[in-house]
Amino acid sequence: MATALAFLVVFWLLYDGICRLVGQRKNGDTIVGALTLLLVCAASWLACHWFAGRAAFLLVGAMLATSMSANVFFWIIPGQRKVVAAIKAGQPVDPVHGQRGKQRSVHNTYFTLPVLFAMLSNHYSFTYSHPQNWLVLILMMLAGAAIRQFFVLRHGYKLGRNRNPLAHAGVGVAMLLGVIVWLKPDLPPVGPASAAPVTVGYVELQPVLAQRCYSCHGAQVQMKNVRLDSPEALKQHAQAVYQQAVLSRAMPLNNATAITEAERALIRRWFEAGAPVP
Numbered sequence: 001m002a003t004a005l006a007f008l009v010v011f012w013l014l015y016d017g018i019c020r021l022v023g024q025r026k027n028g029d030t031i032v033g034a035l036t037l038l039l040v041c042a043a044s045w046l047a048c049h050w051f052a053g054r055a056a057f058l059l060v061g062a063m064l065a066t067s068m069s070a071n072v073f074f075w076i077i078p079g080q081r082k083v084v085a086a087i088k089a090g091q092p093v094d095p096v097h098g099q100r101g102k103q104r105s106v107h108n109t110y111f112t113l114p115v116l117f118a119m120l121s122n123h124y125s126f127t128y129s130h131p132q133n134w135l136v137l138i139l140m141m142l143a144g145a146a147i148r149q150f151f152v153l154r155h156g157y158k159l160g161r162n163r164n165p166l167a168h169a170g171v172g173v174a175m176l177l178g179v180i181v182w183l184k185p186d187l188p189p190v191g192p193a194s195a196a197p198v199t200v201g202y203v204e205l206q207p208v209l210a211q212r213c214y215s216c217h218g219a220q221v222q223m224k225n226v227r228l229d230s231p232e233a234l235k236q237h238a239q240a241v242y243q244q245a246v247l248s249r250a251m252p253l254n255n256a257t258a259i260t261e262a263e264r265a266l267i268r269r270w271f272e273a274g275a276p277v278p
């Protein structure tokens with residue numbers, strides 16, 4: 001918990017530091033944009049290596065959301081106040097306040113959809129439980145930023161200020177589709193060469209479930225009301241077991257019980273054999 005909070009704070013300090021140091025230089029917007037992108041990528045990578053996938057995605061979402069709020073409270077609103085105060089006092093307005101506020105609000109614009117993606121992806125275990133989940137997260141967030149860019153430019157297009165931005169939406173959607181195709185579970189072929197027996201029945205399956213699943217889905221504990229320690233209960237959840245342990249690989253949770261690939265293959269074969277129970 002403390003690490004997670006520190007993560008939010010450190011990201012803000014670094015991001016804020018980048019904006020302060022280079023934000024007002026020549027090509028400041030571009031440099032800050034590039035550095036912030038790098039920083040978000042690095043943070044995503046770290047989060048996914050330090051925290052379990054689901055928490056990591058939430059944390060990155062929270063990290064961007066926190067910085068969005070901090071931008072508003074520490075820069076955008078105070079900047080406006082100073083401008084208004086200067087105008088009231090009849091003093092010349094320092095344009096830096098406007099520039100800073102604008103830069104931060106542009107960042108907030110691009111953070112919006114990535115935050116949404118990071119938060120929503122929590123319902124889709126195939127995104128955060130992937131071995132390269134940090135890359136999945138980055139690609140999804142980039143897609144979000146590209147789609148956001150489409151909406152920004154579309155406004156300008158309607159006013160005749162820029163070209164039709166459809167390409168941005170295309171890039172964003174193509175990235176999302178690419179991620180989906182990439183994440184589509186591709187099951188290893190199980191041929192006769194594999195170690196698992198050719199037909200898997202309950203007798204072969206039961207010891208695997210006992211060792212890898214009963215601790216959370218047995219007599220003592222029934223996570224999500226799923227019990228797997230009797231043939232009847234197993235039959236009832238057969239589809240879900242296949243889905244969770246073979247396709248999405250969300251189960252065992254964080255692989256707490258260290259299931260092996262061979263055992264996953266065994267569950268798969270059992271299911272493909274019609275999920276037989278005595």
Ligand code: HEC
Nearest residue numbers: 212213216223224226237240241244245251252253256257
């Ligand atoms: C360390 C504890 C733990 C272990 C071990 C574990 N599970 Fe789970 N399981 C959970 C939790 C927690 C949930 C609820 C997850 C949620 O709500 O997102 C769950 C949910 C499920 C569900 C319901 C999923 C749904 O969304 O409807 C199925 C099916 C399932 N587990 C199958 C298995 C199988 C099969 C194994 C063994 C290969 C296994 N689990 C091992 C903790 C565990």
